[in-house]
Amino acid sequence: MTTPRPVLVVDFGAQYAQLIARRVREAKVYSEIVPHSMPVAEMLAKDPAAIILSGGPSSVYEPGAPQVDGKLFDAGVPVFGICYGFQAMAQALGGTVAHTGRREFGGTPLRVAGESALMVGLPAEQNVWMSHGDSVSEAPQGFTVTATSAGAPVAAFEHVAQGFAGVQFHPEVGHTPHGQKMLERFLYDIARIEPTWTMGNIIDDQVAAIQAQVGSAEVICGLSGGVDSAVAAALVHKAVGDQLTCVFVDHGLLRAGEAEQVERDYVAATGIKLKVVDASERFLAALAGVTDPEEKRKIIGREFIRVFEAAAREIASAGDVQFLVQGTLYPDVVESGGGTGTANIKSHHNVGGLPDDLQFKLVEPLRTLFKDEVRALGATLGLPEEMVWRHPFPGPGLAIRIIGAVDRERLDILRAADKIGREELTAAGLDRDVWQFPVVLLADVRSVGVQGDGRTYGHPVVLRPVSSEDAMTADWSRLPYDVIAKISTRITNEVREVNRVVLDVTSKPPGTIEWE
Known part of the structure; x- marks a missing residue:
C-alpha cells in the first residue's frame, strides 16, 4: 500500500494545527503534521506536495519565537501561511510584522482587494475568524496584497508564480464560511494537487497499522456506547477479528437508559464479543467529596484503567492481553496539552488522566481524527445510523456535568x-x-x-x-x-x-x- 505525496502541516503550537490537516483531508488530499522544530531537509525528504504553516501563540519578533527557515522557500514547494505561519512567512521573505495595537479576535469583516487566486468567485466582503495581536504591515517584495481588515492592513497575500500564499485569519475553522473554498483553491489551483485521498484510504491505512502493531495478541477495547469507541472498536475488529473483546464499564455516571442500550444493541449491530462490568460503586466511592474538575477527570481515568486491568485478567485465559483500544480523538489530545506547544486546557480522562503505570499498550486509531470524520468512518464501516449520529458524550460522563x-x-x-x-x-x-x-x-x-x-x-x-x-x-x-x-x-x-x-x-x- 502506498500513500500520495503529503501536504505537510507545520505545527507552530496552534490548537488548530490538526484541524488544518483535517480540512486538507476533507478536500481529498493526504496530509501529515510535523513539528516546527523539524529541519527543512527532513521536511523535504518527505517529498511534500505542499507545505502549510499553522498558527501559534508566539509573536514572531520576540526572542525565542519559532521561525521559518528561509531554505523552505527555495525548494520549489508551494507554501501557504495561516495566522502566525502567515506572519513568520512574511518575515522570512522580507516583509514587516508589527504590533499595531489593533487586535482582532472572533468574527471579523474582510475586504478582498483586487484579483486573488485564493478568493476568485468569493464575496468581495465576507466574515472570517481572526485571532491575532500582531499584523503584517508590509508584504514581501513581489507579493500581491489580496485582502485587508480593520486591524490587518495585509490580511492576505499571494505570489502565485512561486506557489506562495497566506492569510492572517483562520480558513480552517467553521466560522470562516468560505475558508474551505480558499484552502481548496490553494491545493488545487496554486499547488496543483489532485484530490485523490478518500475515507477508504484512511480505513486501509489504519487496518494495516493496527495489524502491524497488534500482531496475534489479544486486545480489549473500552466501549462506552458513544460513536468514538464504537467506531474504534469496529475498525480494530476489521483488522484483528476475534482477537478483540470489548469491555463496557458501567461507572454509574451514564445517562438514563444508556447502560441497557449498550448491552442490548451493540453486540447485535457488530457481532463483537462484549464483557460488561458494573463498577458504579467503585467509581462513586473514589469520587466521594471531590469537587475539583481536574481531580475528577484523573480519578475517573485511573479507575477506568484499573477496571480494564481486572477485566483483562479475566479474559487472559484466551491469551495474553497486551493492548487497550481507546476512542481518543484529536480534540481530547490537544485540550490535554498534547499538541506541540499547546496549553493544557483540561485533562481528558483518556489522555491526561491515564496512570503512569499503565499495563497496556494503547491502540488509538482515531487519535488524528475529528468527530465528523469519525462519523463518516463509522458510516463507511457500516455501523447503524443511530450509533453514528449519537451526540458526543464525555468519557467521565455526568461527573463533569x-x-x-x-x-x-x-x-x-x-x-x-x-x-x-x-x-x-x-x-x-x-x-x-x-x-x-x-x-x-x-x-x-x-x-x-x-x-x-x-x-x-x-x-x-x-x-x-x-x-x-x-x-x-x-x-x-x-x-x-x-x-x-x-x-x-x-x-x-x-x-x-x-x-x-x-x-x-x-x-x-x-x-x-x-x-x-
Missing part, C-alpha cells in the same frame, strides 16, 4: 433533567441541528422559587445546546423558544429538586463545551 461533589442523589436529579432535554430535542426533530446538548446541574448552588404557592429552595440546571463542526470552536444553538420553554416547564414540573432552568449562551472560545 455536576458542578460540585458527585453522589447518587445528584446523579439521579441530573439524569432526570437530561432525559427530558434529550426527549424534547428529539421530538422537535433537532437532533441533527445540535452538535451536543449537555445539561448541567449546579449542585452547590440553590435559589429560591415558588411552586404550588409555596417557597422552594432548589437547584438550577443549565441547558448548554451547542453547534459545532469539529468541537474546536462552537457556538450556542439558537433553539426555538417554544422548545426551550417546554424543556424548562417539564424539568421544573417533573424533577422535584430543580426550580430554575437557565440557558448558556457562551461560544467556544471563551468557554469550553462542557462546564468541567
Whole structure:
C-alpha cells in the first residue's frame, strides 16, 4: 500500500494545527503534521506536495519565537501561511510584522482587494475568524496584497508564480464560511494537487497499522456506547477479528437508559464479543467529596484503567492481553496539552488522566481524527445510523456535568433533567441541528422559587445546546423558544429538586463545551 505525496502541516503550537490537516483531508488530499522544530531537509525528504504553516501563540519578533527557515522557500514547494505561519512567512521573505495595537479576535469583516487566486468567485466582503495581536504591515517584495481588515492592513497575500500564499485569519475553522473554498483553491489551483485521498484510504491505512502493531495478541477495547469507541472498536475488529473483546464499564455516571442500550444493541449491530462490568460503586466511592474538575477527570481515568486491568485478567485465559483500544480523538489530545506547544486546557480522562503505570499498550486509531470524520468512518464501516449520529458524550460522563461533589442523589436529579432535554430535542426533530446538548446541574448552588404557592429552595440546571463542526470552536444553538420553554416547564414540573432552568449562551472560545 502506498500513500500520495503529503501536504505537510507545520505545527507552530496552534490548537488548530490538526484541524488544518483535517480540512486538507476533507478536500481529498493526504496530509501529515510535523513539528516546527523539524529541519527543512527532513521536511523535504518527505517529498511534500505542499507545505502549510499553522498558527501559534508566539509573536514572531520576540526572542525565542519559532521561525521559518528561509531554505523552505527555495525548494520549489508551494507554501501557504495561516495566522502566525502567515506572519513568520512574511518575515522570512522580507516583509514587516508589527504590533499595531489593533487586535482582532472572533468574527471579523474582510475586504478582498483586487484579483486573488485564493478568493476568485468569493464575496468581495465576507466574515472570517481572526485571532491575532500582531499584523503584517508590509508584504514581501513581489507579493500581491489580496485582502485587508480593520486591524490587518495585509490580511492576505499571494505570489502565485512561486506557489506562495497566506492569510492572517483562520480558513480552517467553521466560522470562516468560505475558508474551505480558499484552502481548496490553494491545493488545487496554486499547488496543483489532485484530490485523490478518500475515507477508504484512511480505513486501509489504519487496518494495516493496527495489524502491524497488534500482531496475534489479544486486545480489549473500552466501549462506552458513544460513536468514538464504537467506531474504534469496529475498525480494530476489521483488522484483528476475534482477537478483540470489548469491555463496557458501567461507572454509574451514564445517562438514563444508556447502560441497557449498550448491552442490548451493540453486540447485535457488530457481532463483537462484549464483557460488561458494573463498577458504579467503585467509581462513586473514589469520587466521594471531590469537587475539583481536574481531580475528577484523573480519578475517573485511573479507575477506568484499573477496571480494564481486572477485566483483562479475566479474559487472559484466551491469551495474553497486551493492548487497550481507546476512542481518543484529536480534540481530547490537544485540550490535554498534547499538541506541540499547546496549553493544557483540561485533562481528558483518556489522555491526561491515564496512570503512569499503565499495563497496556494503547491502540488509538482515531487519535488524528475529528468527530465528523469519525462519523463518516463509522458510516463507511457500516455501523447503524443511530450509533453514528449519537451526540458526543464525555468519557467521565455526568461527573463533569455536576458542578460540585458527585453522589447518587445528584446523579439521579441530573439524569432526570437530561432525559427530558434529550426527549424534547428529539421530538422537535433537532437532533441533527445540535452538535451536543449537555445539561448541567449546579449542585452547590440553590435559589429560591415558588411552586404550588409555596417557597422552594432548589437547584438550577443549565441547558448548554451547542453547534459545532469539529468541537474546536462552537457556538450556542439558537433553539426555538417554544422548545426551550417546554424543556424548562417539564424539568421544573417533573424533577422535584430543580426550580430554575437557565440557558448558556457562551461560544467556544471563551468557554469550553462542557462546564468541567
